[in-house]
Amino acid sequence: MLVSILSSQYARFAALAESWLALGASAFGVWQDGRPIVYWPSSHRLTTPSLRAPLIMQGKEEIGELRVAGITGTAFEQRLRADAELISYLLQLEEELQQITADLVTSQDQQLALYRLTQRMREYVTVEQTLDVVVKETMRILKAEVCCMMFVPNSGQDALLIQQPEGFLSDDYLWQLYWQGLATEHPIHLSKVRPSEGPEGLYNLLYLPLRIRNNFMAGLAIINRSGGFGTPDIKLSKSIADQASAQIDRVLLYQEMFDQAKLRTEMDLARRVQLELLPPTLPSIAGLDIYAHSRPASEVGGDFYDFVVQDGRPFIFVIGDVTGKGLSAALLMTMTRTAIHSKAQFMPYPTPEAIMRQSNEDLYNDFTRVGVFATALVGQFEPGSNVLTYANAGHAPVIYRPYDGEAVLLRADSTAIGILPVNPCRNQHLRLGPGDLLIAATDGFTDVRDHDDDLLGIERLLQLVNASHHKNAHEIAEAFFAETEHFGQGGQQDDDQTLVILKGAVS
Incomplete structure (x- = not known):
């Protein structure tokens, strides 16, 4: 000097x-x-x-x-x-x-190093990649012999531990550092470590817990820095830790957005598949005015309806609802629809009771394993007979309104599909002549709630049927959907709304 x-x-x-x-x-x-x-x-x-x-x-x-x-x-x-x-x-x-x-x-060099670190971290979109680049760049910037990062996510994912070079310190020792930092929420600084005080080869260490989303989910350990850790080195290490925390937070947010986008794509695909499985056109059956429609909710669900029309055989219709929502319900709905459709189409002498019993036998074991069930109504109509035969496995609401009477709820006479090994349903009969009306819907109608959290319920639907019975099947369906929208005051639809309407044609 x-x-x-x-x-x-x-x-x-x-x-x-x-x-x-x-x-x-x-x-x-x-x-x-x-x-x-x-x-x-x-x-x-x-x-x-x-x-x-x-x-x-x-x-x-x-x-x-x-x-x-x-x-x-x-x-x-x-x-x-x-x-x-x-x-x-x-x-x-x-x-x-x-x-x-x-x-x-030094400050300029450190700022440049931090800038390069930030730029490098942005190239990666997984937490593991981010931890790896932080470890390597921290060793270079701080001239450390060893560097390590640990990460424990809040979700069920596996914890991550990255050490460069591998095996210098045992995993047990590093995780001990992590849990100690988690408990104290403060850095751990060890200088001039004696052989009796730490693992062999360790002579200085700085451990920094990383706060991510208001939780200490990660940690950065810098080991054996040449010259030890002075105040500037500790400040630089904290700056690196802050950058790493911010990047991990961004990566987690990106992963969540990606997962949500993927889920939305899968749900949209499932919703399209679900709609494609519904009959593309309405059947034309002598003596009947038929209308059916399904309005899906924001999530895919388990609603379905189906028609089986074959020359020389009675007309068969089905409506059903599998418990639950989401992709699992859509998958089980497909299974249920396929089982019932195949029985209705290929049994030599199909009846609603036989179709329901055989379908229950096919589905019972699978439904029992996953803990679900499905309600269903199978109906059969022979043109010219004015008689409809049906079997109801726990399905509601099913409303019948004779031309000259009041609307009534037809209650199920058996349990839902998948509840018992043998379904005890029986064929039921009702008149379906000119002006007589049968409406089979799913609980997406009755379970609509208003701003006071009151349910639309069966009674309001019965009143709606009495008020609109003189209309054709399509107009009655429009009245149903309009009433649920009005009652729910435009709120989000929580469940699929599906209905099948059969009305005796008036000549």
Whole structure:
């Protein structure tokens, strides 16, 4: 430092020497460690000075001294001491300037390193990739021998532990650090670790718990940094940890958005498949006015209806509802519809009772394993007979309104499909002549709620049927959907709404 300032401020030291020589001194010079650095005149080495004044850095030991020869006295001593203090002050300023310059350079390098780290982390879209790049870049930035990251998600996913190089510290020791940091929520700093105090090869360590989404879900361990961890190094490590926390948070958000988008795509596909499985056209059956429609909710569900029309055989219709919602309900709905349709189409002498019993036998074991059931109504109509035969396995609401009477609820006479090994349903008969009306719907209608959380219920549907029975089947269906929308005041539809309407044609 002293040599450096003499080189940069030589002219000022020369002027100071000239002033002392003008006062009558025979020589002036600067010494360090018992050796002369510079002196005036060049022929005088000041081995026996008459005055000396030490050069002392603030808070440090003596780093040199000023020497004068040829004059003595208190006034000259005071002046030399003042010159020494001034030079000491200049030395202090020079040291501080160099430190500031070094700090600025270091800060710039660190900011550049953090910027590069941030840019690299953005290239990756998984937590494991992010942890890996943080470990590698932290080792490079902080010149550490080992680095490690741990991550424990809140979900059921597996915990992650990445160590570079692998195997330097045991997984048990690193997880112990993680749980200790989780308990204290504070950094762990170990310096000059003795062999008896830690694993072999460990001599310093800095562990930082990472807060992600207001929970400590990860940790960064920096091990065996050359030179140890000073305050600037700890600050830099915390900056890296903050960047890592933010990136992990972004990755988790991206994964959630991706999963949600994937789920929405799957649900949309399932909804389209569900609608495609419904009959594309309404059948034309002599003596009947038929209308059917299914309005899906935001989620796919278990509603379905079906028609089986074959030459020389009775017309058969089905409506059903599998418990639950989502993809599982849609899958089980497909199974139920397929089982009932195949029985109705291929049995030699199909009747609603036989179709229901055989379908229950086919589905019982599978439904029991997954803990679900399905309600269903199977109806059969022989054109020209004015008689409808049906079997009801726990399905509601089914409403019958004779032309000259009031609407009534037809209650199920057996349990739903999948409840018992043998379904106890029986064929039931009712008149379906001109003006007579049968409406089979799913609970998506009765379970609609208003702003007071009251249910639409059966009674309101019965009143609606009495009020609209004179309309055709399509118009009655429109009245049903309009009533549920009005009652629910435009709220979100929670369940599929499916109905099949058969009305005796009036000639």
